[in-house]
Amino acid sequence: MATEQVSERRASHIRGVTVTAVASLGGIAAALVSAMVLGTAAKDQLGLAIVVAFVVLELPIMQGLGIDVGDFSTKDHLYVAFMTFSLWFVTWTILLTNGVTF
Template sequence: MMSEEEQLQITPEAPKGKGADEKAQKQAAHMQRIKRTLVACFMGIAMGLVSFYVSGTVNPATGLQPNAIIGVLFLMAGVVFQKHIFMLMRIDYTELGGKDWFYQAFMTFAFWFISWSTMLTTTLM
C-alpha cells in the first residue's frame, strides 16, 4: 500500500491556466443567467397575482375583470422594475442587450399570463 505522500506525488495536479479561468467565467456567467431568469419568473408570478387582486371582481358571464387594463400595466411595471432588482442583486444590467431584455420581458409575460389566467379560471368554479 502507498502512503499519502506517495499518492500525492503520483496524482498530477490540475493545470491552472487559461482553461480553468475560462471554465470559471463560463460558470459565473451561467449562474448570472439563471438568476436573471428566476427574477423574471418570480416577477411574472407576483405581477399576475397583483393584477388579479387589483383589477376587480371577476364577471362570471364573461370571465373577465372590469379593470383588466390595470393588469397589463402591472405586467409592464414588472418588466421595468427588474432593472432595479438587478441592481439590488449586484447583477450588471448594462451588459444586457435588446435580445436579453426581450427574453426577460417574455419570461415575465409568460408567468404573468399563466398565474393571472389560473386565478381567473379558479374563481369561476
C-alpha cells in the same frame, strides 16, 4: 487558463439563472397583484400596466443582485419582458379560471 474558462462559464450560468428567476418570479408576483387589484375583471387594461411596471422594477432588482444590466442587449431585454409576461399570463389565467379572489 482552464480555471479561468470554468470560472467564466460558471459566472455566465449564474447570471442566466438569476435573470430567469427574477423575471419568472416577477411575472408570478405581477399576476398576484393583478388578481388583488382587478379581481375577476380581466377586461381591464390595467393588468398590462401592472406587467410593464414589474418589468421596469425588475432591472433595479437585478442590479442589486449583481447583474450588470448596462450590458443587456435588446435580446436580453426582450427575454426578461417575455418571461415576465408569460408567467403573468399563465398564473393570472389559472387564478381567473379557478375564481380565486383576495
